[in-house]
Amino acid sequence: MVLWILRAFFLLASVGVAFSVINPPESSEVAFDYPWLVFVLIVGVTIGVIAADAFVQRKRVDVISCVYFGALIGLFLTWVVGYTIEPLMTQFKITEFRDSVQLVLGLIFCYMCVSMLLQTRDDFRFIIPYVEFSKEVKGVKPYLLDTSVVIDGRIADLVETRVFDNQLVMPRFVLAELQAIADSSDKLRRSRGRRGLDVLNRLRTDDSIELMIHDRETSEMAGQPVDMKLILLAKSLGGKVVTGDYNLNKMARIHGVPVINLNDIANSLKPVYLPGENLEVRIVKPGEEAGQGVGYLDDGTMIVVEGGRDHINSSVKIAVTSVLQTSAGRMIFGRYNGA
Numbered sequence: 001m002v003l004w005i006l007r008a009f010f011l012l013a014s015v016g017v018a019f020s021v022i023n024p025p026e027s028s029e030v031a032f033d034y035p036w037l038v039f040v041l042i043v044g045v046t047i048g049v050i051a052a053d054a055f056v057q058r059k060r061v062d063v064i065s066c067v068y069f070g071a072l073i074g075l076f077l078t079w080v081v082g083y084t085i086e087p088l089m090t091q092f093k094i095t096e097f098r099d100s101v102q103l104v105l106g107l108i109f110c111y112m113c114v115s116m117l118l119q120t121r122d123d124f125r126f127i128i129p130y131v132e133f134s135k136e137v138k139g140v141k142p143y144l145l146d147t148s149v150v151i152d153g154r155i156a157d158l159v160e161t162r163v164f165d166n167q168l169v170m171p172r173f174v175l176a177e178l179q180a181i182a183d184s185s186d187k188l189r190r191s192r193g194r195r196g197l198d199v200l201n202r203l204r205t206d207d208s209i210e211l212m213i214h215d216r217e218t219s220e221m222a223g224q225p226v227d228m229k230l231i232l233l234a235k236s237l238g239g240k241v242v243t244g245d246y247n248l249n250k251m252a253r254i255h256g257v258p259v260i261n262l263n264d265i266a267n268s269l270k271p272v273y274l275p276g277e278n279l280e281v282r283i284v285k286p287g288e289e290a291g292q293g294v295g296y297l298d299d300g301t302m303i304v305v306e307g308g309r310d311h312i313n314s315s316v317k318i319a320v321t322s323v324l325q326t327s328a329g330r331m332i333f334g335r336y337n338g339a
Helices: 002-022 035-055 061-091 095-119 147-152 154-160 172-182 187-205 226-237 246-254 262-268
Strands: 125-127 130-132 143-145 168-171 211-214 240-243 259-261 278-286 292-296 302-306 315-326 329-338
Touching (some): 002 035, 143 226, 147 240, 154 187, 168 226, 172 187, 172 226, 187 211, 226 240, 240 246, 259 262, 302 315
Parallel strands (some): 143 168, 143 240, 168 211
Antiparallel strands (some): 278 315, 315 329
């Protein structure tokens, strides 16, 4: 509503400007042969600007800031260079071309500055009305996705719950690894890779999720494996690595990079069973020790049942004796209590 009020005031102001243009003071030498055509042209340009502004709803502040500061720096450089070469123009008696030279310099410098800032906006962020030199950060910390978490697919469901509202970053080298897996001659690897590409496309097409493909690599990443590149990039951006890979999890923590492990999140959401509680489970296979049987809950939690070997393929009641939390997941130990 506030935005439309602003646009209405802008339109009214343009109408006032148009009237002042076609009705100049009597002392002015400016006169138009078709004043109402000028009036319609000014109002029409205003309506076009409002329509373009309303049509482009998702505007990127970094692009706007780059254009703003690029033009500002370009005009400043134009003034400096023009002031510097003015004595030369006077010496060679070409001062009549001063305005033309200033115009050409302005075009060149503005283009170069805006182009440079747009190409390097991933390294620095320009915020009006001040300049903040910061690595590409949106929100608190960006989340960098690795190959395993994209292939896993749970990240898409988790992000859609709005638990994560930070920017998701997909490095180009991780995307290349995912593409290589999708093109593998091994059928299983190929299907996993294609699943990862489908999940990535699902994230990209969701308007409520900001997913950015990061193209730039630092010099220290040259020759490093993908996992190490991801860790170095996370340190450079001040972000967190989102993974389901146990080894990457350990390596990132060694280098002091925060990690979000989807397996840890999944384990923390599983129901908690305390020793002494009773539950029912289906024994599906024998355990490693004598007399043990193994069953699984619906969420995949493994249950080792003492005295359950003789009840394979049967549902039995057990009493929980202990719960073991490991990096691979949660294990529940119980004692057979009856069928």
